[in-house]
Amino acid sequence: MDTLLQQMAGQAASCSSGASFTTPAPATGAPVTGQMVLLDMFFPGFSTFSAFVQKNLNIDLNLYIPLVLICGILTFAWQYFSTYVWDLIDSYMMSVVDVRTDDEIYNMLMGWVAAQKFAQGARRFVVNTNLNSRFWWLWRYDYEDEEEEDGSEDGSSHSSTKGGSKKVLAYTPTFGSHWFWYKGRLLCFRRSQSREMGFALPSEREEISIKCFGRNPWILKELLLEARQVYMKRDEAKTLIYRGTTKGSGSEPTWQRCMARTSRPFSTVILNEKVKKDLIDDVTDYLNPATRRWYANRGIPYRRGYLLHGPPGTGKSSLSLALAGFFKMRIYIVSLSSIAANEENLASLFSELPRRCVVLLEDIDTAGLTHTREGDKAPIVESGSDDMVPGQLTPGDGTGTTGAAQPSGRLSLSGLLNILDGVASQEGRVLIMTTNHIEKLDKALIRPGRVDMIVEFGRADKEMTAAIFRAIFAPLEGDEVDTPNTIPSSPTSTTKDLPSPEAAAAEKEAAIETQRLHNEATLRNVTELATRFAEKIPAHEFSPAEIQGFLLKHKRNAQAAVEGAEQWVVEARKEKVEKELKEAKEKREKEEKEAKEKAEKEAKEKEEKEKAEKADSKDKTDEEDKRDKKEKKKSKGKSKHHKRSSRKSRRYDSDSGSSSSSSSDSSSSSSDSESESEVEIIEKKSSKRKHSSKKKTKEPATPPSLVKEDTINIVVADEVPSVIAAMASPEVDENTEVAVEAIKGLDALPQISVTEVRSTGSEDGKDSGYGTP
Ligand SMILES: Nc1ncnc2c1ncn2[C@@H]1O[C@H](COP(=O)(O)OP(=O)(O)OP(=O)(O)O)[C@@H](O)[C@H]1O
Numbered sequence: 001m002d003t004l005l006q007q008m009a010g011q012a013a014s015c016s017s018g019a020s021f022t023t024p025a026p027a028t029g030a031p032v033t034g035q036m037v038l039l040d041m042f043f044p045g046f047s048t049f050s051a052f053v054q055k056n057l058n059i060d061l062n063l064y065i066p067l068v069l070i071c072g073i074l075t076f077a078w079q080y081f082s083t084y085v086w087d088l089i090d091s092y093m094m095s096v097v098d099v100r101t102d103d104e105i106y107n108m109l110m111g112w113v114a115a116q117k118f119a120q121g122a123r124r125f126v127v128n129t130n131l132n133s134r135f136w137w138l139w140r141y142d143y144e145d146e147e148e149e150d151g152s153e154d155g156s157s158h159s160s161t162k163g164g165s166k167k168v169l170a171y172t173p174t175f176g177s178h179w180f181w182y183k184g185r186l187l188c189f190r191r192s193q194s195r196e197m198g199f200a201l202p203s204e205r206e207e208i209s210i211k212c213f214g215r216n217p218w219i220l221k222e223l224l225l226e227a228r229q230v231y232m233k234r235d236e237a238k239t240l241i242y243r244g245t246t247k248g249s250g251s252e253p254t255w256q257r258c259m260a261r262t263s264r265p266f267s268t269v270i271l272n273e274k275v276k277k278d279l280i281d282d283v284t285d286y287l288n289p290a291t292r293r294w295y296a297n298r299g300i301p302y303r304r305g306y307l308l309h310g311p312p313g314t315g316k317s318s319l320s321l322a323l324a325g326f327f328k329m330r331i332y333i334v335s336l337s338s339i340a341a342n343e344e345n346l347a348s349l350f351s352e353l354p355r356r357c358v359v360l361l362e363d364i365d366t367a368g369l370t371h372t373r374e375g376d377k378a379p380i381v382e383s384g385s386d387d388m389v390p391g392q393l394t395p396g397d398g399t400g401t402t403g404a405a406q407p408s409g410r411l412s413l414s415g416l417l418n419i420l421d422g423v424a425s426q427e428g429r430v431l432i433m434t435t436n437h438i439e440k441l442d443k444a445l446i447r448p449g450r451v452d453m454i455v456e457f458g459r460a461d462k463e464m465t466a467a468i469f470r471a472i473f474a475p476l477e478g479d480e481v482d483t484p485n486t487i488p489s490s491p492t493s494t495t496k497d498l499p500s501p502e503a504a505a506a507e508k509e510a511a512i513e514t515q516r517l518h519n520e521a522t523l524r525n526v527t528e529l530a531t532r533f534a535e536k537i538p539a540h541e542f543s544p545a546e547i548q549g550f551l552l553k554h555k556r557n558a559q560a561a562v563e564g565a566e567q568w569v570v571e572a573r574k575e576k577v578e579k580e581l582k583e584a585k586e587k588r589e590k591e592e593k594e595a596k597e598k599a600e601k602e603a604k605e606k607e608e609k610e611k612a613e614k615a616d617s618k619d620k621t622d623e624e625d626k627r628d629k630k631e632k633k634k635s636k637g638k639s640k641h642h643k644r645s646s647r648k649s650r651r652y653d654s655d656s657g658s659s660s661s662s663s664s665d666s667s668s669s670s671s672d673s674e675s676e677s678e679v680e681i682i683e684k685k686s687s688k689r690k691h692s693s694k695k696k697t698k699e700p701a702t703p704p705s706l707v708k709e710d711t712i713n714i715v716v717a718d719e720v721p722s723v724i725a726a727m728a729s730p731e732v733d734e735n736t737e738v739a740v741e742a743i744k745g746l747d748a749l750p751q752i753s754v755t756e757v758r759s760t761g762s763e764d765g766k767d768s769g770y771g772t773p
Contacts, residue, residue, distance in 0.1 A: 039065065095217035097224065098209045101194075104257075105224070107132040109208065111234075112227035113189060114170045118180035122173040129168060185219050187212050239263045239325040244334035244341070244349045253345040255332055255352060263325025269318050270467045270544060275455055279306070279319075282453055283327060283430060287356070292428065301421060305431040305450050309438040310457025313545025316434040317362070319455070324358040329430070335362040336411070343415035350419050355428045364445070365437040413442055420450055460544050462534040468544055469530035472551045473558040475519045529558050536565035546572065 039046040050061040090096075099109055110132070113119050178189045188211040212219050239262075242255040266276065285291055286304045295302040308316040324331035332353060334341060353359060420431065433451065435441060446454070460468065537547065550568050554561035 090211075093215070094211050094213055095215060095220060096209050096211045097217065097220045098207060101206045101208075105228070106208070108227045108231040109210075109224065110172060111231055112223075114172050115230070116180060118178055118189070119173050120171060122171070122178060124174040124176070125171045126174050128170045128172065130170075182223055183219065185212055187219070187223070235260050236328075237263055239321055240330040241321075242330060242332045244332065244338075244345070246345065253348045255349065261321070261325075264318065264322045266322045266326050268471060269315050269322050270464050270471065271315060271319065271455075271457070279323070279453065279455060280326065283323065286430070287327060301449075302427040303421065303429065303431065303449075304452050305420075305433065307438070307446055307451040307454045308432060308434045308457060309436070309454065311459060311543055312436055313543035314457035314459065315544055316457055317360070319457075320358065320360045320432045320434070323430070323432070327358075327430075329356060329358050330354065331358045331360055333360045333362060336416075337363045341411055343411050343419070346411065346416070346419050353429060358430045358432060361431070361433045363435065364433050365435040365440045413445065417444060417450070459540045460537070460542055460547055461539045462537075464544060465537045465539075465542075465547055466530040466534040468547050469533045469551060469558075469561070470526055472548070472555060473526050473529070473561075475523055526558060529562050533562045533565055536562070537569060542572065 037047075039050075053059050053061055099106055119125070173189060173191060175191050175193060178191075180187055180189060190209045190211065192207050192209075194205045194207040210220055210223065238260040240257060241259040241261060243258045244253060245256045246253050266280070269276070283304070292302055308319060310316060321331060332349075334346065334349060350359075431450075433445075438446070438454075445451070550565075550572075551561050554564065
C-alpha cells in the first residue's frame, strides 16, 4: 500500500511541482513525503497539521494514514451497499403492515401510537387536536366527544382550555422511521407521504406502516388487535351513529360515522313498560346465537323488523338509539326523505352494512312510498312506471317533480322491498322503520317478515307528563353541583381582595350545602310537583318533546315550571293555531301557485298544439291543392288522350287494312303528344297455347296507334268476356277503358282473355299507379 501511495504521491508531486519526490517541509524542515502531498491535495493543510502534531505531541500521523484510508473506503462501500443490503433484509427478513388513511383502522392505530412512550418522547413530532384520519368521512365524527374523553390520564395527550372549550393535544411521531419496543420485539413505525392518492388533500396523502423483523407478522397483528380493542373500549359506553350519505360532491354512497353518543338508558324513554319489555325480550331472543341457527335450520331469513309510528316528537328515534345502546350495536341511520336515498344508493348502503347492527329507516312515509301496491289509493304520478314514487330523485335534482327524473334515480316501493329483503340485505340486522303516518304505508312494506312488531307512540297522557317531569327534575348521580352563590373573582381584583384559602373552602362548602339542601327539597317535592304539573297539562295534546322543551327552560327550578305550566299551555295552543294557520296559508299559496303554473303550462301547450295543427292543416291543404291541380292536369291530358285514342281506334276500325299508313300517321301524331302509349300483349304459356299460332299471326294486327300512345300490359288468361266486363266496371279508369276499347276492337282475338291490365308511362313519365286487375 505504502509503495502504491508513494508512487501515486510521486506522480502527483511531479505533476504539481515538477520537482523531486521529497521536498523540505516549509515550517519544520521535515521532509514532505508523497503521501503528504496526496493528503494535502484532499485535505489542504494536512502536512502542516501533521508536522505540528509530530513536533508537539511526538505522534507520527503518517503511521495512521493507511488506517484512515481503510476506514474511508469501508464507509464508502457501506454507503454504497447498505441500501442494497437493507432492501434485501426488508424484502426477505421483515414483515410489514401498511395502513391507509382512508380506513378507520388509521384512527385506531394513531390513537394507540399517541399513547406510546416512543411517540411522546419523539424529538420530531406532529401535534393534533384530532387524531383521526383527515378523510372527511372518518375525520368529522366525535370531535367533541374526544374533547371531554381523552384528557391526559395516560400522558398521551394534554388538554388546553381556552375560552371555555377543552382541546386535547395529541402528539404523534413525524414523517420518517421510528423504532420502538413492543412485547420484547423491535418494531419500526414509519410515517410517509403517499404520492398515489392523486385527488386527496396534502393532509390526506399520508401512509403509515409498521415493520418487524422475521417472516411471521403475528406481533403486528397483535398490535393492531390491541389498538382496535383500545379504540372500541373508548366507545363501549357509547352508541356509534352512522348516517348514510354520499361522498363529497360525488354520488358514491357511504356510511359516515357522525357521532358517538353516550348510550341512552332505556329507562329514560317513557313508554308503556310492557311494550318496552316486550321489545327488549324480542330483540334479545332474536340476537341469541341459538335463534340464528334455528332460523338457518328452517330456511327462514334471519331478519327482524320493527315499525315505530306516532306523531313527531313522541320518542321513536330515542327508543331506536336506546335499543342500539342497550344491545351495544352500531346504529345506521338513513332518512328516506333525503334526496340521496334513491334505489341505487340504498342498495349500495345496505350491502355495506355489518352483520350485526341496527338499521334505522326514518320517515318512510315521507319517502313517497305512500304509493300503494293495491293502486287504489295511489297518488297520481305524472309519468314513470306504476310503482315509481315522486320525490326520490337523483342527487342534484331536488325539484320533487316526477317528469324530469330518470327512472333509475327514484326509489320505488318494489325497489325498497327488494333492498329490505333481497340479496343485498344483510341477515342478522335489526331493522327499525319510523313513520308519522302508518295509514299511508303500503301493506306489503309492513307485512310480517318485514315488520314483526309495531309499536305505537302517542302524545303524552297524564302519567307520561309526570314521568317526563320526574326524569328532568329528579337529581341524578353525576349532576354537577350548582354553586349559584359563588361570586366569580373579577379580573381587576388583586391578591389582596382574594379570600384566604380557608375562607374560600368554607364558602365552597356552604354553597355545596345549599345545593344539597336544595336538591333534597326538590327530591322531596318532585313527585308532588310532577303530579301537580301533569294536572295542568291536558292529556294527549302535547308530544313528550314539546313538554320536555318547556321543562328544559326551567331545568333549575321545578317550582317555576309548575307555576308556568298553565301559561305555557295557553301560549303553546296559540302558537300551534298560528302555526297551523300559517302552514295552511303557505299550503294554499303553494297550491294556488302550482295550479296557476299548471294552467299556464297547459294553456301554452294548447296554444302550441293548435299552432302545430294549423300548420299541419295548411300543409295538407297545400298538398291537396297541388294534388288537385295535378289531377286536373292529368285528367285534362287523359281526356285529350282519350279523345285521340277514340278517334284513332275508330279510324282503325274503319280502316284496318291500311294499318301501315295508320301507323305512320300515328307515329307522326305521337311525336307531338304529351305521352306515348303502347300495348303489350303477353301470351300466357298455358294449355291454350293452341291459340298462340293464331295470335302470332294476328299480332301485326295490333292497333298501331295504341302501341305508340300508352303502355298497357295485358296478361292473357282464360276468358275475355269476364275480364272485359271487369275492366269496363266503374273502377277501371280511363286508361283501362282505352285498352278495353282497343281490345274490343281486336275482333281478331276472340280467344284471348285478359287477366291483368297495367298502364305504364303517364304524362310525367312515372307509373300512374293504375292497373289493379
Ligand atoms: N317517549 C319519550 N320518552 C322520553 N323522551 C322523549 C319521548 N318522546 C320524545 N322525547 C324527547 O323528545 C325529543 C324528540 O324525540 P324523538 O326524536 O325520539 O322523537 P321522534 O318521535 O323520533 O320524532 P320525529 O318523528 O320527529 O323523528 C328527544 O329529545 C326525546 O328525549
